[in-house]
Amino acid sequence: MPNEQKAGVLQGTLDLMVLQTLATLGPMHGYAIAARIEQVSSGAIQLNMGTLYPGLLRLEQRGFIRARWDRTETNRRARFYHIRAAGRRQLQTEKTEWTRMAAIMQAMLEGEAR
Numbered sequence: 001m002p003n004e005q006k007a008g009v010l011q012g013t014l015d016l017m018v019l020q021t022l023a024t025l026g027p028m029h030g031y032a033i034a035a036r037i038e039q040v041s042s043g044a045i046q047l048n049m050g051t052l053y054p055g056l057l058r059l060e061q062r063g064f065i066r067a068r069w070d071r072t073e074t075n076r077r078a079r080f081y082h083i084r085a086a087g088r089r090q091l092q093t094e095k096t097e098w099t100r101m102a103a104i105m106q107a108m109l110e111g112e113a114r
Helices: 013-025 030-040 049-061 085-113
Strands: 065-071 077-083
Touching: 013 030, 013 049, 013 065, 013 077, 013 085, 030 049, 030 077, 049 065, 049 077, 077 085
Parallel strands: none
Antiparallel strands: 065 077
16 A cells, blocks of 8 residues: 555554454454554554554553463464453443544534535
8 A cells, every 4th residue: 555545543543443453353462453453444554563562551551451471373472462341441432432523523524515
């Protein structure tokens, strides 16, 4: 995908994307989370580990996810991240806020078209 079509991660959306990924697919290691987000975005979002891992640490420190060491499908040791009950509640809150903001933006864009 050409560089001009790649999307940056909007401020505050990384947590939402990670929590949604873990809620949907269950425990995953960091590389798999990044790959899933890239897949769902058709390559528009490509997370580097310098962006993802601080976000995972932040979510863990806030009690939304927990991490444990396990083996990947290729038998490599990796930290697997699991969403916690608090993370599910936070996900619902963030999805509600995202939907509200998207509706506001849509109304603004429709107002510009008039």
